[in-house]
Amino acid sequence: MSFILEARNLKKSFDGVVALSDASFTLNQGEICGLVGANGSGKTTFARIISGLIKPDAGQLYLYGSQINLKSHLEAEKLAISMVHQNLSLVPEMTVWENINLGREIITPLGILKKEEALIRAEAAIQELKVNISLYDKVSQLAPSDQQLLEIVKALSRNPKILILDEPTASLGFKQVEILFEKLIQLKKDQVSVIFISHRIWEITRICDRLVAFRNGKTVGEVDFQQQPREERIIIPLITGKKENEDEKGIHEKRPYRNFDTRQVILEVDSLSKRDKLHNISFKIREGEVIGLGGLNGQGQEEILFILSGYLRKTSGKIKINNQEIIIKNPSQAIERGIFLVPGDRQKEGLFLNHNVFTNLVYPQVAQKKQKFILPLKELRQTVNTTIQKISLVPPDPRKLVSHLSGGNQQKVVIGKWLSLSPRILLLNDPTKGVDIETRKNLYKIIADLSNQGVSVLLYASDNEELIANCDRVLIVFEGQIVEEICGDRICEENLIASSLRVQ
Numbered sequence: 001m002s003f004i005l006e007a008r009n010l011k012k013s014f015d016g017v018v019a020l021s022d023a024s025f026t027l028n029q030g031e032i033c034g035l036v037g038a039n040g041s042g043k044t045t046f047a048r049i050i051s052g053l054i055k056p057d058a059g060q061l062y063l064y065g066s067q068i069n070l071k072s073h074l075e076a077e078k079l080a081i082s083m084v085h086q087n088l089s090l091v092p093e094m095t096v097w098e099n100i101n102l103g104r105e106i107i108t109p110l111g112i113l114k115k116e117e118a119l120i121r122a123e124a125a126i127q128e129l130k131v132n133i134s135l136y137d138k139v140s141q142l143a144p145s146d147q148q149l150l151e152i153v154k155a156l157s158r159n160p161k162i163l164i165l166d167e168p169t170a171s172l173g174f175k176q177v178e179i180l181f182e183k184l185i186q187l188k189k190d191q192v193s194v195i196f197i198s199h200r201i202w203e204i205t206r207i208c209d210r211l212v213a214f215r216n217g218k219t220v221g222e223v224d225f226q227q228q229p230r231e232e233r234i235i236i237p238l239i240t241g242k243k244e245n246e247d248e249k250g251i252h253e254k255r256p257y258r259n260f261d262t263r264q265v266i267l268e269v270d271s272l273s274k275r276d277k278l279h280n281i282s283f284k285i286r287e288g289e290v291i292g293l294g295g296l297n298g299q300g301q302e303e304i305l306f307i308l309s310g311y312l313r314k315t316s317g318k319i320k321i322n323n324q325e326i327i328i329k330n331p332s333q334a335i336e337r338g339i340f341l342v343p344g345d346r347q348k349e350g351l352f353l354n355h356n357v358f359t360n361l362v363y364p365q366v367a368q369k370k371q372k373f374i375l376p377l378k379e380l381r382q383t384v385n386t387t388i389q390k391i392s393l394v395p396p397d398p399r400k401l402v403s404h405l406s407g408g409n410q411q412k413v414v415i416g417k418w419l420s421l422s423p424r425i426l427l428l429n430d431p432t433k434g435v436d437i438e439t440r441k442n443l444y445k446i447i448a449d450l451s452n453q454g455v456s457v458l459l460y461a462s463d464n465e466e467l468i469a470n471c472d473r474v475l476i477v478f479e480g481q482i483v484e485e486i487c488g489d490r491i492c493e494e495n496l497i498a499s500s501l502r503v504q
């Protein structure tokens, strides 16, 4: 059978760092092929090569059996190759309709932009994915999940024959993922070929016909689901390179039920409201308890975290720590009280991209201890090295510029920043977005350890599996209100979905 696309033995290095050492890949017409691999294994680099953004140092590319040499992104677009970027390619200061039409503006012979036609095209594109946004909204004002959907809409509006999706679901909730999957199945019927990159293995087993795995820049295997079962136990060893350990628990196994009734209440939130966003939110977290915030995306979960961490002001309501009312006007007041937030949007909230890993990792410690003048460098170096190990950073180099790390490794640095501090209450805002399975496992262990040490955790996750694996209780948020509390053994995919959708 001839492939629609074939890559043979691709190599690519960046300033001596090998991103791809021997990557080969094939794609059939009308199939969805998964591309899996740990953070830093070369997936994005590969995707950027086949969409013409960067050139390989060696290796060959074939399209419909003929060798091609892509000179630019535009050339790839002309060949109907379209990419949904991991770090999104939208222009934040432009509107939705302008972004969809970017680079494909319809111009009259006199050089005047045909705005009406551009608007019609943009509207049609948005309808395809049922995205609920206005054409006139500025991209910077959209929620991260809407930005991600818009990025997908933009790629689809180019009518690709080959569509590359680089972690399109990392910031999407399950309902949005369903809409995307419906669309992908329809594209498949229309003979479009899709490369689907994701760290969520259950998405790969659900939607893909086949998968290819990369490890350290090399193709290490392929699974054809027509011949092999759609099972994690076959895929995970390909990603990690480790043999499957029969005794080891699955990563998303439910943690055993724990009763916290006799433990001290650490944080109490009483009738918290924020105009138009939150209405009378009340809950308690006891010492060592891990509480999840569930529900569809964008129901107010992030606002709860932002108010508790001082990034957003409440309109009314009380926050108490150890039964004493406290006022949190800004992030440093929250930090002083031991409330730390691990942010979700690594680019905007979490990192100094143009500084190295070391600076990013020590910043919160230095800021907290106010040791601005005499830095205990030796000690800091040691902590940084321990943190790098804990988060399994690739490459494990404190001098590496954060902007040069792969997406998932950047998110690991965001998590790592808070590990060397001693929180009393840890707020996690969708912490494993784009993080690979090995690090995810480490993070779940870190959460469990902190909880055993008495730290209380409030976790928002767009991924229900993450809530199931970590939480003692899950509060379902719907339109700014807590509509249900799910405890212990009742925390399962079915109950979480039913409650999020308000199905009784």
Ligand SMILES: Nc1ncnc2c1ncn2[C@@H]1O[C@H](COP(=O)(O)OP(=O)(O)OP(=O)(O)O)[C@@H](O)[C@H]1O
Pocket (backbone or CB within 6 Å): 014, 015, 017, 018, 019, 020, 037, 038, 039, 040, 041, 042, 043, 044, 045, 046, 086, 394, 395, 404, 405, 406, 407, 408, 409, 434, 436
């Ligand atoms: N512009 C760059 N400069 C320096 N190094 C880079 C650059 N782009 C990628 N790398 C390095 O190449 C390797 C592969 O990165 P790539 O982004 O392709 O990984 P990935 O598989 O997409 O990972 P993730 O799952 O985290 O997104 C990483 O070690 C990364 O640090």
Ligand SMILES: [Mg+2]
Pocket (backbone or CB within 6 Å): 043, 044, 045, 086, 166, 406, 407, 408
């Ligand atoms: Mg990537």
